[in-house]
Amino acid sequence: MTDEMIVIGAQTKYPLNGILAFPEESNKLIPGVVLVHGSGPSNMDEKVGNIYPFKDLADGLSKKGIAVLRYDKRTFTYGKEMKKDSALSVKEETIEDAILAANFLREDSRIDPNQIFIIGHSLGGMLAPRVDAEGGNFAGIVIMAGSPRKLEEILIDQNNQVLHSLNKFLKVIASKQIAALSAKLENIYNLSDEEAKTTKVLGKHVRAYYLKEMGEHPSAKYLLALNKPLFILQGEKDFHVSVDNDFNGYQEILGDHPKVKYKLYPNLNHAFMPSVYGEIRKAKKEYNVAQHIDQQVIQDISDWIHSVSRSIITN
Structure with a gap:
């Protein structure tokens, strides 16, 4: 070859x-x-x-x-x-x-x-x-x-996998973070495209529009x-x-x-x-x-x- x-x-x-x-x-x-x-x-x-x-x-x-x-x-x-x-x-x-x-x-x-x-x-x-x-x-x-x-469903599942492997103290902190992320992700389809383009959902760069556009297909x-x-x-x-x-x-x-x-x-x-x-x-x-x-x-x-x-x- x-x-x-x-x-x-x-x-x-x-x-x-x-x-x-x-x-x-x-x-x-x-x-x-x-x-x-x-x-x-x-x-x-x-x-x-x-x-x-x-x-x-x-x-x-x-x-x-x-x-x-x-x-x-x-x-x-x-x-x-x-x-x-x-x-x-x-x-x-x-x-x-x-x-x-x-x-x-x-x-x-x-x-x-x-x-x-x-x-x-x-x-x-x-x-x-x-x-x-x-x-x-x-x-x-x-x-x-x-x-x-x-994709957002998979991301939440992955976060929950990590959550289950943590000790009791870290679980409390992580569960609050995951709940906040879930709320953000659940709201992306309520946003207009223009709103989604200005809403960051993961880190500094991943905007809601990336997930919304994919989820709508x-x-x-x-x-x-x-x-x-x-x-x-x-x-x-x-x-x-x-x-x-x-x-x-x-x-x-x-x-x-x-x-x-x-x-x-x-x-x-x-x-x-x-x-x-x-x-x-x-x-x-x-x-x-x-x-x-x-x-x-x-x-x-x-x-x-x-x-x-x-x-x-x-x-």
């Missing part, structure tokens, strides 16, 4: 460096994949601590005959100026660049333009059906550790409208999203849809690597342990993509 340095959105205000991992020369057109990051600024490898999930996916899938495109997230490269944008939403942060990346693959003469897939991880998984609907037009969608819920709406192959996978020891609310939540929405596959992996965490500490309070320590994505996960995604590709060619 070869790694080709590329630029996504070269003619736009926000060009992004990326890598196209390409298999050894093939005498036929091959499938292509766009990797879409989780939350927060992230480089093309989706580096957190000492793990590199997107590099693992790109290396693993390209060895199995699939071209994989990864790129720096817009907030990673242009974070300082984007923090000042009161109207920032997932559209500017993630969706626009994922669509540009899909089109980049379609223009590569070595790749079948009808076999472009998206793999979204975490927040990227939550957004993947919307990316598809707003111009991605993918052959199939892979959601890794995503959620059909609203619920995953369920896009999932129910989908009629294309979908692969939903999650690690059983994931402490960022939960099996009950998220993995099972997808099944409650989609049921036994014939084009949807689900898989839950024992003892794997949010990055699809072996669980180390298994609790959200130790997330930083968890990701400081150098590991790689479980090979079974890469094999399963590869098998699923090739299966969908064969059905496209046959039809």
Whole structure:
């Protein structure tokens, strides 16, 4: 395989460096994949601590005959100026660049333009059906550790997980902080867009508008409208999203849809690597342990993509 340095959105205000991992020369057109990051600024490898999930996916899938495109997230490269944008939403942060990346693959003469897939991880998984609907037009969608819920619901759940692990004294303080945050988040849909753009809800930079805009485009709406192959996978020891609310939540929405596959992996965490500490309070320590994505996960995604590709060619 070869790694080709590329630029996504070269003619736009926000060009992004990326890598196209390409298999050894093939005498036929091959499938292509766009990797879409989780939350927060992230480089093309989706580096957190000492793990590199997107590099693992790109290396693993390209060895199995699939071209994989990864790129720096817009907030990673242009974070300082984007923090000042009161109207920032997932559209500017993630969706626009994922669509540009899909089109980049379609223009590569070595790749079948009808076999472009998206793999979204975490927040990227939550957004993947919307990316598809707003111009991605993918052959199939892979959601890794995503959620059909609203982002603010997940944030409150994560805070409550931390709360339960604290001692009695700290619990009193933290519970008041979480109650105040919950009240803020519950009110965001009562705000006008202009009010939401001036209301900070998390830290110094996250405004209510970011959550409001995303919440007004619920995953369920896009999932129910989908009629294309979908692969939903999650690690059983994931402490960022939960099996009950998220993995099972997808099944409650989609049921036994014939084009949807689900898989839950024992003892794997949010990055699809072996669980180390298994609790959200130790997330930083968890990701400081150098590991790689479980090979079974890469094999399963590869098998699923090739299966969908064969059905496209046959039809």
